[in-house]
Amino acid sequence: MEEQIKFENAAKRIEHIEDVLSSVAAGDLEVRVESDIEDDLTGIEEAINILIDDLTYELKQSKKIKEELEEKLKKIQEQQKTILQQQEDLLELSSPVTKVWDNILILPVIGTLDSQRTQIMMENLLQKIVETGCTNAILDITGVPTVDTQVANHLLKTVTAARLLGADCIISGISPAIAQTIVHLGIDLSAIRTKATLQDAMLFAMKKNNQLVNGKIQVNKIEPEETDK
């Protein structure tokens, strides 16, 4: 015998199911299929409700994940901003120009010297020369790992610009290795005064300033050098 499926109020209940499904499709997840009759249709009615429950849960999860991702994205963007700012600060800090004695500035160059750093270094140095009125600057490159043609050109550029302002530069911290590289590359540094150590450069500058006479330090006496360059 064929099973007879019996629904009470079939038409009405099917219409109700359709309404609920439409509402869900339209975005309303609060609706549920209501029924107080227990028969063969009840299975489907309940299944639909469970489906809506699952859907609600999934959407909530998905929304939570989306919010977490947005939080993370915001944090990363802030970190990026901080990194950029720190990079800028680092660039600025990495070329500090200090007045180390009357009429003597020191610029320790640390790390690789690319065109961007040269820019900042030059601007800092020239600015400081004008601010302090110092006409001697020591560029110490002890902290520069390699000197190739590019780096040499950057140094030359800086020294030339300082010269135009009326300031003399000495490059110190030239290691034997760098000296060899410079000669091998055929770089001409004859226009620049160089010293092996910072100390040598300091002594030279002080003598030039008449601050060191017969091995004695003279304070407050700044006169241009008397001897030939």
Place this chain on the structure above:
Amino acid sequence: MHEIISDKSWEELGKYPIQTEFDIVKVRQTVRNYAKENGMGIVEQTRITTAVSELFRNMYNYANGGEVLIERGEVEGHIALIVTCIDRGPGIPDIEMAMADGYSSGMGMGYGLPGAKRLVDKFEIYSVINKGTIVRVMKWR
């Protein structure tokens, strides 16, 4: 003549003739003002002003004057100041040679182009003999 096409999204700030020496001074000061408005620092302002001064002088000395178009717009992700110099002069026979350092054609035109190129972020040049020359420079930093 090769057509340089301005990006439609660029804003035209002004069009200025270079016919007299005073024009060179006036328009380069105008460029500096726009550069300042565009947020460029003193060094960058000086660079673009000096670069265009070289270009204007070239137009005045070798091409019987010309026209300058100043625009602002996005270039490679930056808001740039764009200065285009257009002249109907004799043109440059050998651009490669003119762009090589140390090139000089009598009155020192050699200092103009390669030097100007170093001072800006983007440099374009088109020239046709007996038709004229267009030089366009851009600066954003």
Place this chain on the structure above:
Amino acid sequence: MNIDFQERKIPIIKIRDFLIVSIQVDMHDKMAVQLQSQILHEIERTGAKGVLIDISVLEMVDSFIGRMLSGMASMASIMDAAVVIVGMQPAVAITLVELGLEMPGINTALNMERGMELLEKMVKDSL
């Protein structure tokens, strides 16, 4: 800096044996050439031994003005006068170097005071 289109002459002041020229305006090319002649003229007229050119107000020195300055230094030295350029602004110095302009034979000093000292030394050395 004003845009001054009148054919105004840049003032040249004489102090002791020196001429002091203070360039205050954005010069057009003809004006720059005129200034060059003017200075040489004054050197001849006054017998000045040195010229101090103050460019501390100049916001731009392009290749023409640069060549005018170094040309004048050479011409002046032929007339036995030393030339010192003072007060170049940092931005101008940087741009000049990048322009690749060589200015042979010019002497520079940071400011007026040092400029005068240098001139005095140069004149003393050449005697």
